[in-house]
Amino acid sequence: MKIDCIIIILGEPYSTFSEILGKYFSKEKKIKKKIILIGNIKLFYKQLNKLNYKINLNIIEDYVQAKKSVINIIDIDFKFRNTFSKLTRRSKNYIEKSFNKALSIIEKNHDKFLFINGPISKKDFLKKKYYGITEYLSNKTRSKNEVMLIYNNMLSVSPITTHIPIKNVAKNINKKIILNNVTKIDNFYKAKLNKIPKFAILGLNPHCETTDSFSEEEKIIKPAIKSLRNKKIKIKGPFSSDTFFLKKNIVNFDVVIGMYHDQVLTPIKTMYKFNAINITVGLPFIRISPDHGPNTSMIGKNISDPSSFFYAMKFIDKLK
Numbered sequence: 001m002k003i004d005c006i007i008i009i010l011g012e013p014y015s016t017f018s019e020i021l022g023k024y025f026s027k028e029k030k031i032k033k034k035i036i037l038i039g040n041i042k043l044f045y046k047q048l049n050k051l052n053y054k055i056n057l058n059i060i061e062d063y064v065q066a067k068k069s070v071i072n073i074i075d076i077d078f079k080f081r082n083t084f085s086k087l088t089r090r091s092k093n094y095i096e097k098s099f100n101k102a103l104s105i106i107e108k109n110h111d112k113f114l115f116i117n118g119p120i121s122k123k124d125f126l127k128k129k130y131y132g133i134t135e136y137l138s139n140k141t142r143s144k145n146e147v148m149l150i151y152n153n154m155l156s157v158s159p160i161t162t163h164i165p166i167k168n169v170a171k172n173i174n175k176k177i178i179l180n181n182v183t184k185i186d187n188f189y190k191a192k193l194n195k196i197p198k199f200a201i202l203g204l205n206p207h208c209e210t211t212d213s214f215s216e217e218e219k220i221i222k223p224a225i226k227s228l229r230n231k232k233i234k235i236k237g238p239f240s241s242d243t244f245f246l247k248k249n250i251v252n253f254d255v256v257i258g259m260y261h262d263q264v265l266t267p268i269k270t271m272y273k274f275n276a277i278n279i280t281v282g283l284p285f286i287r288i289s290p291d292h293g294p295n296t297s298m299i300g301k302n303i304s305d306p307s308s309f310f311y312a313m314k315f316i317d318k319l320k
Helices: 019-026 041-050 091-106 124-128 133-140 177-191 216-232 261-272 308-319
Strands: 007-011 034-038 057-060 071-075 111-119 147-151 158-159 198-200 234-239 255-258 277-281 287-292
Touching: 007 091, 019 041, 019 308, 034 041, 034 091, 034 216, 041 057, 041 071, 091 111, 091 124, 091 133, 133 158, 133 277, 133 287, 147 177, 147 255, 147 261, 158 261, 158 277, 177 255, 216 234, 255 261, 277 308, 287 308
Parallel strands: 007 034, 007 111, 034 071, 057 071, 111 287, 158 255, 198 234, 198 255
Antiparallel strands: 147 158, 147 277, 277 287
16 A cells, blocks of 8 residues: 555654754655654744744645645643753653654554654663654554664665663574565565665674684575575675675675674765664554754754755655
């Protein structure tokens, strides 16, 4: 089923996201799909006005009232004094209500919806209960084995482990999780992007070597590669991460699988900056998080770069 509606929760009440949306909707006048914002209407209006963005909003109470060619919005209660302010833990219940409202709409027909969340302070909202919003949404939707994919049409990356301490990485890597992640990404590319992806997989140890008696490359990664090839998945490796991201190497692949978060996110963000988006694969619906954090140093200053949100919206138009 083709995606009919994009649901966007506004996230932290005090962030640069109202500015990002203001810049996008001021420029993009032709809206191809239904769009529903979920957040506090009064605060959003005030922030847009202060930043000098004029956007007409269609206030609704449920999805059935949503219209195309306008920006629909569902109100979530939030008590505030200032138009822009510092992040506070007071936003936790507000964000929780926003998620609950969005998910209650989506669960009626998963295939019709795509979900985008605005910036959220993981420290204040998750309070160490989850590693990240990826894991939070997996729990909320009773999903299992969700996968983080940082997507760019030239090269995408995916870490086997996400937001965990480096000291815990080795014991959280196994053949099963590698097979799960690569298979789900492979299926996503084929089903949603009409493309057979070529994978590269990185080793864990420097130069894919270790003086320890146990080698993750030999005991885990290479057997996983063999199993994936038996499933007709195009994958090569393991490669040493210190030289892999040279141009002559990356042109041969679509997706790079790393063993831990910064091993692959650091190079992808260095290469493509804001022209990349975080996609959660393995949920009942497609979830995208543009690469915009709360960005507390720029709140209310109208100087944020909206590129990642623009990139996300262009990506949505590609989906089958």
